[in-house]
Amino acid sequence: MIALPKSMHPAYAETHFAVEVPLTDSPAEFAIITAFATTGEAWTDAENRAADEALETLLRAQTHWLNRITGYSPTTGHAERGWAAELFFEQACEIGLRFKQDAIYFVRNGTLFVSHCDQRKALIELAPFLSRWHLSPGGPSFVGGKPR
Numbered sequence: 001m002i003a004l005p006k007s008m009h010p011a012y013a014e015t016h017f018a019v020e021v022p023l024t025d026s027p028a029e030f031a032i033i034t035a036f037a038t039t040g041e042a043w044t045d046a047e048n049r050a051a052d053e054a055l056e057t058l059l060r061a062q063t064h065w066l067n068r069i070t071g072y073s074p075t076t077g078h079a080e081r082g083w084a085a086e087l088f089f090e091q092a093c094e095i096g097l098r099f100k101q102d103a104i105y106f107v108r109n110g111t112l113f114v115s116h117c118d119q120r121k122a123l124i125e126l127a128p129f130l131s132r133w134h135l136s137p138g139g140p141s142f143v144g145g146k147p148r
Contacts, residue, residue, distance in 0.1 A: 002126055004114070011073055012103055012114045013126060018070045018136040023084065027065055031092030032105035034071065034082030052081060055099055059085045070136075071105070093117045 002013040017032065035051035037043035043051075059066050065086035072079035087095070089106055096104040096117035106113045106123060112132055113123040126132070 002124075004124060005116075005120070007120060008103060008114070008116065008124075011076075011078070014073060014075060015071045015105070015114075015132070016074055017133040018072060018079075019084075019133060020068060020136060022135060023067060023133070025065070026067075026084070026107070027086045029086070029088070029106070029108045030065065030084050031087045031089070031095075032069055032071065032082055032084050032107070033059075033092060033096055033099070033101065034080045035099040035101070036080040036082075038100050038102050051099060055083060055095070058095065058098075059083055059087075062091070063087060069133075089115070089121075089123070093121045 004010060004013050033055065035055035036048045056066075063086045067084045068081065069084040070079050070081050084107075085092075089108075092104050092106060093115065094117075101117050103114055103116050105126075106115060107129045108123070110129055112126045112129040114126055115121045115123050
């Protein structure tokens with residue numbers, strides 16, 4: 001079992017990712033960031049959509065490699081749409097903070113990490129990324145944590 005700090009929700013350790021197209025052109029390092037309500041908060045669908053659109057706009061201005069990705073819990077089925085983006089770790093944490101995120105995921109040389117975004121930031125190794133991503137042609141069957 002992966003040992004996360006007590007400050008981090010245990011669900012971060014089990015997250016898997018669904019993508020619509022293979023990430024065959026992925027860079028050696030990239031971040032996975034969402035803009036949805038932080039764990040423990042409740043936002044309306046409209047607030048989540050607006051935050052996601054603002055995040056997409058910011059990321060498109062900062063990187064050329066950007067792909068839609070959905071993080072989900074295989075245990076509860078909770079899911080959040082987000083973005084895989086070629087960013088430096090510090091840059092990803094800053095963006096996470098800007099979008100009120102507690103944590104971001106980071107992939108470095110095929111290894112998946114999780115980190116808080118604030119002063120507690122530190123890469124915590126989770127698993128080989130390939131063991132946690134799954135191809136879902138036509139898109140995942142859930143959006144924003146709710147089944148379609």
